[in-house]
Structure formats: C-alpha cells, structure tokens
Amino acid sequence: MFVNPAEWHEICTKMFTTVGVPEEDAGLVADTALTADIRGVASHGSVRLPVYRERIQRGLINPTPSIRIVNDCPTLVHLDGDNGLAQVVDNKAAQIAAERANKYGVCCVATYNTNHMALLSHYGLKIAEQGLIAYIMCNTPPFVATMGAAEPVIGTNPICWCIPGKEFPIVLDMAISPARGKIKNAAAAGKPIPEGWALDKNGRPTTDAAAALEGMLLPIAGHKGYGIGVVVEVFSALLTGGKYGKNVTHPLDDYDHKPNCGNFIMALDPSKIMAEEDFVRRVDDYVQMVKSSKKSSPDADILFPGELEHRNELLVAERGLEISDETYQQYKSMVGQ
Amino acid sequence: MFVNPAEWHEICTKMFTTVGVPEEDAGLVADTALTADIRGVASHGSVRLPVYRERIQRGLINPTPSIRIVNDCPTLVHLDGDNGLAQVVDNKAAQIAAERANKYGVCCVATYNTNHMALLSHYGLKIAEQGLIAYIMCNTPPFVATMGAAEPVIGTNPICWCIPGKEFPIVLDMAISPARGKIKNAAAAGKPIPEGWALDKNGRPTTDAAAALEGMLLPIAGHKGYGIGVVVEVFSALLTGGKYGKNVTHPLDDYDHKPNCGNFIMALDPSKIMAEEDFVRRVDDYVQMVKSSKKSSPDADILFPGELEHRNELLVAERGLEISDETYQQYKSMVGQ
Numbered sequence: 023m024f025v026n027p028a029e030w031h032e033i034c035t036k037m038f039t040t041v042g043v044p045e046e047d048a049g050l051v052a053d054t055a056l057t058a059d060i061r062g063v064a065s066h067g068s069v070r071l072p073v074y075r076e077r078i079q080r081g082l083i084n085p086t087p088s089i090r091i092v093n094d095c096p097t098l099v100h101l102d103g104d105n106g107l108a109q110v111v112d113n114k115a116a117q118i119a120a121e122r123a124n125k126y127g128v129c130c131v132a133t134y135n136t137n138h139m140a141l142l143s144h145y146g147l148k149i150a151e152q153g154l155i156a157y158i159m160c161n162t163p164p165f166v167a168t169m170g171a172a173e174p175v176i177g178t179n180p181i182c183w184c185i186p187g188k189e190f191p192i193v194l195d196m197a198i199s200p201a202r203g204k205i206k207n208a209a210a211a212g213k214p215i216p217e218g219w220a221l222d223k224n225g226r227p228t229t230d231a232a233a234a235l236e237g238m239l240l241p242i243a244g245h246k247g248y249g250i251g252v253v254v255e256v257f258s259a260l261l262t263g264g265k266y267g268k269n270v271t272h273p274l275d276d277y278d279h280k281p282n283c284g285n286f287i288m289a290l291d292p293s294k295i296m297a298e299e300d301f302v303r304r305v306d307d308y309v310q311m312v313k314s315s316k317k318s319s320p321d322a323d324i325l326f327p328g329e330l331e332h333r334n335e336l337l338v339a340e341r342g343l344e345i346s347d348e349t350y351q352q353y354k355s356m357v358g359q
Numbered sequence: 360m361f362v363n364p365a366e367w368h369e370i371c372t373k374m375f376t377t378v379g380v381p382e383e384d385a386g387l388v389a390d391t392a393l394t395a396d397i398r399g400v401a402s403h404g405s406v407r408l409p410v411y412r413e414r415i416q417r418g419l420i421n422p423t424p425s426i427r428i429v430n431d432c433p434t435l436v437h438l439d440g441d442n443g444l445a446q447v448v449d450n451k452a453a454q455i456a457a458e459r460a461n462k463y464g465v466c467c468v469a470t471y472n473t474n475h476m477a478l479l480s481h482y483g484l485k486i487a488e489q490g491l492i493a494y495i496m497c498n499t500p501p502f503v504a505t506m507g508a509a510e511p512v513i514g515t516n517p518i519c520w521c522i523p524g525k526e527f528p529i530v531l532d533m534a535i536s537p538a539r540g541k542i543k544n545a546a547a548a549g550k551p552i553p554e555g556w557a558l559d560k561n562g563r564p565t566t567d568a569a570a571a572l573e574g575m576l577l578p579i580a581g582h583k584g585y586g587i588g589v590v591v592e593v594f595s596a597l598l599t600g601g602k603y604g605k606n607v608t609h610p611l612d613d614y615d616h617k618p619n620c621g622n623f624i625m626a627l628d629p630s631k632i633m634a635e636e637d638f639v640r641r642v643d644d645y646v647q648m649v650k651s652s653k654k655s656s657p658d659a660d661i662l663f664p665g666e667l668e669h670r671n672e673l674l675v676a677e678r679g680l681e682i683s684d685e686t687y688q689q690y691k692s693m694v695g696q
Contacts, residue, residue, distance in 0.1 A: 095631040097434045098464025127435025128467045128625075132632055155593070168649075170659035175649045183590045192593065194586035225655045242580035249531035249664040252649075253520045256492070256529065260641045261629055267648040288465075292598055294432040295469055304597045311604040312505075312512045312589075318562045322507035327586040 023350060024342035030068070031056050036357035037071055041078045042085040043107070051109040057144040059343055062334035063195075065203050066141040069349070072356070073274050074107060074138070082280055083107055083137055089114050097122055097129045100262070103136035105280055111136040112285055116145040119289035120152050130288045132262040138273035139285055143195035143331075146184030149289045150191045153298050156184040157288040159254040163270045166199045167238045168248040172225025174238040177270065178202070179254035184328075186292075188306035193328030198251040199239040205231050257286040360687060361679030367405070368393050373694035374408055378415045379422040380444070388446040394481040396680055399671035400532075402540050403478040406686070409693070410611050411444060411475070419617055420444055420474055426451050434459055434466045437599070440473035442617055448473040449622055453482040456626035457489050467625045469599040475610035476622055480532035480668075483521030486626045487528045490635050493521040494625040496591040500607045503536045504575045505585040509562025511575040514607065515539070516591035521665075523629075525643035530665030535588040536576040542568050594623040 031052045038048035051074065058067030077083045087106030091099055099118055103111035115131040122129030139145075139160045146156035162177030178197040185192040200219045208215050209231035220234030221227055228234055241247030259266035264284020273281035292301040313324050368389045375385035388411065395404030414420045424443030428436055436455055440448035452468040459466030476482075476497045483493035499514030515534040522529040537556045545552050546568035557571030558564055565571055578584030596603035601621020610618040629638040650661050 093632055095464030095628075097466075098627060098631045100632045126463065127432030128465060129434075130465045130627060155598070168661060170655055170661040171649075171652045172655040173653040175652045175661070183593075185590070185593050192589060194583075194590055196583045196586060225653070242583055245662075245664070246531075246533045246579055249533060252529060252664050253522075253531055255645065256520075256522050256642065260638065260645055261492070261632060263633065266641070267645050290435060290467060291432075294435045295430055295437045295598060296600065301597065304603070305593065308592065308597055308604050312508075315508045315512045316510040316562070318507055318509040324505060324507040324512070325582075327582070327589055 023345060023347050025345050025350065027056055027060060027338065027343050030059075030343055030345065033353050033357060033359070034068055034071055036359075037075050037353060038078075038085075040357055041075055043078065044086065047085075047107065047110045050113045051107055054109045054140055054144045056343075057147065058141040059345075060335050060338045061141075061143075061331035063141055063331070065201075068345070068353070070138070070140060070274070071353070075356070077137075077274075077277070078107075080277060082277060087111065091118075097126050099129065099131045101131055101133040103133050105135050105137070105282075108137045108139040108283065108285065112139055112145050112287065113148070115285065115287045116148050116156070116289070119156075119287050120149050120154055123154050123289035123291045124152075127294045128288065128290045130286065132257075132284070132286055134263040134282060134284045136264075136283045136285060137281060139283065141195065142180050142182035143184055143193045143328075145287060146182050146193065146195070147191060149287075150184040150186045150193075153186050153291070153293060153302075155186070155290045155292060156182070157290070158182040158184075159258045159286045161255045161259045161264070161266065161270060161284065163272045164268055165202065165239050166241050166248075166251060167221055167225065168241060169245060172221070175267075176241070176248065176251040176255065178239065179251040179258075181250060181254050185305060186302055187309065187328075188302055189309075190326075190332035191328055192305065192309075192326060193331060198241050198247040198254070200242070202235075202239065205234050205239075209235055259284045262286065360682060360684050362682050362687065364393055364397060364675065364680050367396075367680055367682065370690050370694060370696070371405055371408055373696075374412050374690060375415070375422075377694055378412055380415065381423065384422075384444065384447045387450045388444055391446045391477055391481045393680075394484065395478040396682075397672050397675045398478075398480075398668035400478055400668070402538075405682070405690070407475070407477060407611070408690070412693070414474070414611075414614070415444075417614060419614060424448065428455075434463050436466065436468045438468055438470040440470050442472050442474070442619075445474045445476040445620065445622065449476055449482050449624065450485070452622065452624045453485050453493070453626070456493075456624050457486050457491055460491050460626035460628045461489075464631045465625065465627045467623065469594075469621070469623055471600040471619060471621045473601075473620045473622060474618060476620065478532065479517050479519035480521055480530045482624060483519050483530065483532070484528060486624075487521040487523045487530075490523050490628070490630060492523070492627045492629060493519070494627070495519040495521075496595045496623045498592045498596045498601070498603065498607060498621065500609045501605055502539065502576050503578050503585075503588060504558055504562065505578060506582060509558070512604075513578070513585065513588040513592065515576065516588040516595075518587060518591050522642060523639055524646065524665075525639055526646075527663075527669035528665055529642065529646075529663060530668060535578050535584040535591070537579070539572075539576065542571050542576075546572055596621045599623065
C-alpha cells in the first residue's frame, strides 16, 4: 500500500510518545526513519522502529536523556548522549556542529553514550540543507575480517559525506563491506554471492550466501576498505569514548547490554571561502561535467552520488510511500489506532 | 647501492637551492621525498625531483612564493600558495592546521595555487607527530571512469588519514583506483591485469595492461570508490578554488600550464577530549586487539594500516636507503658534485 508520508510520520511519532519519549524527540525519530524510507533505504528506515521501542520499554535506551557537552574547545565538542536515542543525541550533535561551523568555519562533535544511528546521511542532509558540508562516521559490531584473519576484526563501519548541490545534495553514505542485507536476500533465494564478498565460519573464501551469513564479510577493495574501517573506528569510537573493536555489542539485537555507541559529526562552511552561490555553482558545473561525459552505451546513465536517492524522493512525492499492509496495521495497533 | 638518508637529503636539497629555492624550502622538498623513499613509496619520492626542478627552471613553479592567508575564520583557513612548490605550501598549511587545532580543537586549511603534493601522508605524519589526527585530500587529472562512462571522469584522487599510535602511527594513504604504476609494470612484463581494474580506450573492460594504459582506470569497489573520488574533488578543488574535473592539467607532465592544484588538510586534537596518553593507549589496545585475532594460517600476518611502511622505515634505518647507481650519479651531477 502507499501511504501519505505525513500520516506515516504521525504514526511513527506516536510509537515513541506512547513509551515516554517527549513529543519533539519522538518526531526526530520519525524524521530519521522517514528520510531513509523516502530515499529508498528502507533497511535503515521505519522497519527499525519496533526494536528501538522495545529497547526503551526494556530499559536499554533512556527516553528522556540529559544530553550534555562534556568538553568544549570550541570547535571540537565532546557530547555525552546519556544513553538517549541516537536520533535525538546526534540531531543535537549535528545542530551544534552546524551552528559552530557557521561561526568558526568548521566544527566536529564527538558523541558517546548514544545508540543505533541508522542512516548517517539523515544527519548529514540536515547539515547540507544549511549550505554546509557534512562528514559523519559510526562504528558497528565486528562483522568484517581482513587479510590474514579468520574472524571478524572490524565493523561494517559506515562513513558519510553530504555536500550541498543545485538539483540535489551530493551524498555518499557507504559501509566498508558488501551489505549483509544483500547476502540475506541471496541466501533466502538460494543464490550464490560474488567472490570476494565473504568468508565462511572457518575463514575460507565462500560464494555460498548461507555459509557467508554464518561466517564473516570481507572489506571492499581489500586493504583500502579495511583501512577506511580502521579510520572510522578511530574517529567514532577511540576518540569519542565509545566502545570499540570486539567490545562493541549490537545496538539492536543485543538485549543484555547498553551499546555506548560513539559517533563523529563534522560540519564545514564553504561560504567562509567563497560566496555560497559560487560554491554551489562550482558543484553544479562539476556534476554537469561528469554527467555529460561520453557514455558506454546510448542508454547508459552516469549517476552522481546521491542522485538515485533523490529520484526516489521525487517518486515518493508523486505516489506516496510504499509500506507493507502488515507493517501498517502492526504500527497502527501499537499506537492504539 | 645503499646511501645514508642524511647524505641523500643533502643532495636532494641542493637540487633546489641551485635553482633559486631558499635553503629552508629546499629542505622541505627533500624531507617529503625522503619520507616517501624511506617508507617504501618510491613512486612518490626522490624520483619526482628532476621534474619539479625542471618546472622551476621553465617558470612553471614559483621558487619564492608569497604564501598568503586569504580568509581566516579562524578554523577554516584559505591559503593562496602563489604557485609555490606543494612541499612548501602544504607544509605551511599543515603547520597552520596543527597550531589552530591545538588552540581550537580542529582546523581545516584549504590551499589553492599549489603544485604536485606527492605523498599526502608526509604532511599527515608531520601532524600526527604532534599528537594530532590528520585528514588530507588532493584531486588529480582525470584517469578514472565510472559506471556508464566511456571516458575518464575523475582523478585517482588520493585521500589520507594519519593517527598517532604507540609503536607506529596509523596511516591510510590511498588512491580511489588501482595504481597506474602496477599497470605499467604489468605492461612492461607482458602480463595481464585483474578484471575490474581498467577499460580500454573505447570504454570496454580489459585485462590487457597495454590497452588499459591507453584507456582508463576503474574506481575501487565501483560506486563506492567513485563516490570517495567525488568527495575528494569537492574538498580539494571545488571548495579551495583549485582546478576540477576535466579542467585539471597534469602537475608533472603538462609543461603548457601551471596546474593550480588545490589541497585540503585537517588537523584535530584528541587531547581536547581525553588525555593524550589515554587516546594513544586506546589506539594501541585496538591495534593489539585486531592483530591478536584468529589467523587464517599459522604464518599469516594481520597488518594495520601504516605498519608495512613503518617496517620499511626500520629497515632503512638499519641498512640505508636503496637508490639506483644511475639516479645517484644523475642527481650528484645535477648539483655539480
């Protein structure tokens, strides 16, 4: 079924006000989920909300955190999330980063005691909407091996940059490994996965999707993907005071621990170097330069990072948001409708 | 032959003082080349120096630039390199970034009107030696295609992070494509290159190294490598005022243009969040955690980013720097010795 995003936002918000989250904060959780749903990244969208809700109900997430600046330098800010929802803590972090970038040129906010961040580019887009460049990182539990290892040593560790553009913001929001979701889909369909994606539980290369799920992922581009994963671990966990490496517990699946996630958010103001319109003009000129390149076939499409997600936004604006009947009914009943 | 690095440094310095570069600046050029040579990245080391020297002699590089802060915010600094050697301009940029990071927590310096940066991690290591984290980017002429394109649309666009460590600094300094040097070596040896590395001049996939050299590279990890390349182009060129996209001319091979390279250097001070020794202890704990993981075979080596280069430094300290007899004689005669 197709729902009106505003209606879906209201239902998602109520899922949290009904478990003690203040109205405004509950709206932030819904915002984040809707951004992912509307941009076609459903795996990071409203599908996650029942878990967040259950974690609040089971005392694993603080619904009313006192988010606190611990150190203030003033362009490197250390933020204690008091175990609040990341959607609340990191929204605050992005706000601080943007305000300070406007003032000083650049600002980085390092958060800890936070939870599952979901779509990094949600926070980045909030920053880019203000004409600023965002750079965001977040570590995850270890799922990924590296050369010479026969067990996971690093997370899928997403890294994200968002840049203001003319027709659409440039957005790169990527994990340093193939997506586990794609492997799950292959396993469900009984299909193989490409070579180089995964090892089995004994650390041997495999193209068997089921064996890969029992085993571990491999980093993209070998030592380069692994290296980016290490960088993400440093910025988002070692630097922030968050849990790192093998001590990271799953912020969704593990109900025995509070995860103490750490995140890193930077905002940078290009208008401190050139007029905002000049920067956006240069970005647009570059986009057009790349997109008008010689094509490999007449119907080839040279995409820019973030362009597919922007097309999805346009599609949703036209026809509404596709939600399964089952999810729609489940969420409605959760909020007593 | 093996030379004493100090002797080699002196010869390299003289190569530039003899063409009008002030002694201190010439020393910086030698520093950068030596860092690359000593860390086993000879392709970015002293082998490049005759080209820099010739470019100075032909009026393409300004040997005595007036490097000038154009905008000062104070943590986003715009630096006009006055067409100086990047080894001089970006050393200044790294210095400013580190000083300001010490004061404010973080500082980014965007340079333009500069030249070939060579090894990004040289500048990053200078920052990491002071206990700071470095993040550096630099665009290049277009050598890399992307999905749907049949011509190069983006540079090999290196990106680099350096992080202080206990036994060695963590260093990731990577291009977003396979190394052209490896393809040149394969072509010279008449060997094929792996699938997915390159397209021929008509934009068709090829494993023929010679055809690849006439054609174009492919980004690592498909849209992810391409996306990182776009990010590097934005930070180092669109933001700085440097040349971007297809307008970039080769800073070594093109003797018809001054390249107006742009670079981006960030420094961040972890001691604003926790005591320096606590940060380094966390980094070291993480390094040990990863390195002590279960191995794929008893003699497997789980390396950390920057570890191989550190081992090369130790080797050079022991036995000296390997330089070909021909290069040694050539450089000596250039400086009249």
